[in-house]
Amino acid sequence: MINDIETWIFDLDNTLYSVSDQMHGQIDDLLGGFVSEFLNVDRVEARTIQKAYFHEFGLTLRGLMVNHDLDPEVYFDYMTREELYDMEPDPALSSALTRLPGRKLVYTNAPGRHAELALSRLGLSEHFEAVYDIQAADFVPKPAITAYSELCRLHAVEPVKAVMVDDIINNLRPAAELGMTTVWMKTSAEWAQDIEVADYVDHVTQDLAGWIDGLLTGQ
Numbered sequence: 001m002i003n004d005i006e007t008w009i010f011d012l013d014n015t016l017y018s019v020s021d022q023m024h025g026q027i028d029d030l031l032g033g034f035v036s037e038f039l040n041v042d043r044v045e046a047r048t049i050q051k052a053y054f055h056e057f058g059l060t061l062r063g064l065m066v067n068h069d070l071d072p073e074v075y076f077d078y079m080t081r082e083e084l085y086d087m088e089p090d091p092a093l094s095s096a097l098t099r100l101p102g103r104k105l106v107y108t109n110a111p112g113r114h115a116e117l118a119l120s121r122l123g124l125s126e127h128f129e130a131v132y133d134i135q136a137a138d139f140v141p142k143p144a145i146t147a148y149s150e151l152c153r154l155h156a157v158e159p160v161k162a163v164m165v166d167d168i169i170n171n172l173r174p175a176a177e178l179g180m181t182t183v184w185m186k187t188s189a190e191w192a193q194d195i196e197v198a199d200y201v202d203h204v205t206q207d208l209a210g211w212i213d214g215l216l217t218g219q
Contacts, residue, residue, distance in 0.1 A: 002101060005102050005161055005163050005181070006102050007103050007162040007163070008163050008165070009157070009175075010106055010128075010164075011107060011168070012106050012110065012114075012119075013110065014187050014189060015167045016106070016124060017090065017122055020087075022086070023086060023087075026081075026084055027079070030079055031050060031060060034075065034079065035060070038074075039068065058109075058142070061134070062139055076113060080113050080117070089123035090122050091123070093122075093124065093208060093209040093212075094124055094127065095209075097212070099212075100215075104128050105128060105131070105132060106128050108133055110133060112131050112135060112136075115133055116131070129155075132155065136150075137150060142166075142168070144174070149178070159178040159179035167184070167185040167192065168192075172198075181202050181203075183202065185205060186204055
């Protein structure tokens with residue numbers, strides 16, 4: 001398999017690292033505060049709007065942009081707080097990525113500055129040629145296949161020679177439709193429970209570094 005792959009595409013949050021309960025809670029609280037302040041509503045109404053936009057648009061940010069003309073830079077400035085990034089370096093994953101041949105990209109629904117901070121704290125920045133973030137995708141989030149096609153266009157990715165790894169199984173469907181090999185990073189998150197492995201998923205792992213090591217050993 002390794003010899004046939006030119007590009008490895010990794011999701012970020014809950015794929016290259018596990019989002020701690022504390023970090024998740026802090027981000028959720030920040031987002032609620034932002035929606036409340038921006039729309040001048042109380043926290044209860046803000047949460048209702050937040051969830052509705054997430055389900056309708058795939059991203060609360062997108063809903064605020066479409067319905068309320070939000071400048072995304074205002075959102076990014078509010079939400080990006082260095083004190084949130086409490087993750088530790090991951091030498092095992094760094095070692096595995098070092099030995100994995102081919103170029104590596106990060107594909108995230110988050111802004112680029114979030115990806116840069118997270119990769120830096122994890123000690124993984126050097127492994128990735130580029131980050132394809134929500135801004136590069138013109139604020140069209142996964143799993144819209146148009147965003148995946150744009151990734152391939154911008155970074156000259158040949159889908160049949162690419163692997164995509166993501167913790168959200170639905171995000172792998174468009175990758176498979178384009179011809180990519182897919183890897184589901186199954187986590188203990190609530191949305192990953194009681195889900196059957198779909199036919200568009202080629203591999204499943206709960207240990208990314210171990211899975212890469214297994215590929216390298218078996219090549």
